[in-house]
Ligand SMILES: Nc1ncnc2c1ncn2[C@@H]1O[C@H](COP(=O)(O)OP(=O)(O)O)[C@@H](O)[C@H]1O
């Protein structure tokens with residue numbers, strides 16, 4: 630008899646129950662997979678045939694020296710790269726839950742709307758960029774407004790939940806009408822994270838989200854990323870190797886547009902297989 634055991638069920642329990650037997654099932658779902666993903670600026674081939682996969686609700690770090698293609702790579706994952714002049718992409722990016730069936734879908738398949746991709750795959754940039762002129766509340770609500778959500782009670786609930794998830798609620802709950810730009814840099818970055826989370830993205834891309842922040846704000850963002858584990862898939866680009874080591878479970882090392890090595894963070898930082906990785910993590914270049 631074929632039993633239809635939902636992956637969600639297995640995900641929660643780690644167990645499948647088939648014919649009365651308890652079978653331990655390694656249910657690691659893949660949230661995102663790139664297959665030979667390449668990107669160009671004009672003739673400049675900056676991301677070279679990258680194939681990697683990211684587990685669902687995990688934190689995945691991307692490291693490598695400046696200019697190696699980290700930002701370009703993650704901008705390909707929500708179809709932002711192609712917006713630039715002369716920019717081109719080839720290869721596939723398979724995302725779970727994008728297709729109508731909820732199955733895996735190539736976001737570069739013809740007919741896929743880039744806007745709907747960006748709604749599922751949120752992004753937080755290096756420099757906090759709250760919408761100027763919008764209040765704290767409206768910054769967080771902006772994605773829902775775009776999606777035509779107008780019920781005040783729904784907006785209020787989502788704004789509160791998202792600000793709590795972004796560990797900002799307690800600091801702003803009494804001044805939600807103040808401009809988003811009135812907050813400190815670290816608070817603004819958490820506001821941007823709340824704004825990204827409000828539309829319930831499957832994946833959150835973060836491009837050096839703490840590089841413009843002081844150490845205390847950085848620590849708060851790291852804590853919040855660690856708390857998001859289990860709820861949303863996070864891919865974070867960081868220059869800070871200690872940060873990658875603290876918060877991620879998988880790490881990929883890029884060099885000149887190529888993927889040199891990928892694996893469990895622990896191993897990458899203690900027993901890298903490639904000498905280039907070792908040279909980089911021991912500070913010999915970059
Ligand atoms: N808008 C752009 N136009 C042309 N070349 C670019 C642009 N942005 C980045 N590049 C080039 O692409 C390469 C990869 O850049 P980037 O993805 O920003 O690297 P990283 O994020 O690892 O520092 C670099 O050589 C950079 O100079």
Ligand SMILES: [Mg+2]
Nearest residue numbers: 699700701836
């Ligand atoms: Mg960059």
